[in-house]
């Protein structure tokens with residue numbers, strides 16, 4: 001049995017949850033917050049990041065590592081193409097979404113979402129980086145209708161949870177959704193993925209968690 005640890009507002013947690021639900025893999029959830037100093041958490045996720053999973057074999061952290069393991073362990077329904085090149089192209093998109101977009105935009109979240117303050121120099125640095133990286137992502141992403149083409153894939157599990165955060169955080173800080181400003185029509189894409197039963201469940205659980213937080 002797999003236990004998914006983290007919380008339902010986390011985009012990376014929800015990415016792995018979406019993979020589990022899409023694949024119909026049985027799992028339970030354990031609420032673990034960030035910044036834990038609990039030895040049991042650090043033993044599973046040494047940077048105290050979420051998500052991580054506990055399995056009969058041990059624990060595993062880093063959402064893409066988990067997603068790749070799930071794909072290997074539970075190959076059907078496939079969330080990666082059958083050929084090695086196609087699989088690499090999907091992972092290329094995941095890297096762009098997470099490393100070059102989400103991780104960069106993340107520096108804005110404290111002000112965009114949590115009432116904190118991000119200094120002007122950081123805002124400028126992040127904006128310059130995002131403008132470059134979003135233009136690069138636009139060259140790669142197919143939106144055909146899915147990120148990698150005509151099939152739903154692991155790239156969409158990453159994109160669906162993270163692209164809205166990039167858009168919303170940049171809108172909050174710069175007054176401009178930098179994805180939309182670059183001509184990336186992300187809203188219909190997110191709506192399309194959001195119709196999937198697995199995505200509907202993730203979204204409902206996220207909404208409930210946000211409501212409970214008050």
Ligand SMILES: N[C@@H](CCC(=O)N[C@@H](CS)C(=O)NCC(=O)O)C(=O)O
Pocket residue numbers: 010011012013034035047048049050051061062063064
């Ligand atoms: N590369 C990690 C990123 C996970 C991540 O940053 N999760 C956030 C919650 S959405 C977190 O744990 N933040 C706390 C921290 O970075 O210390 C993954 O893909 O799992």
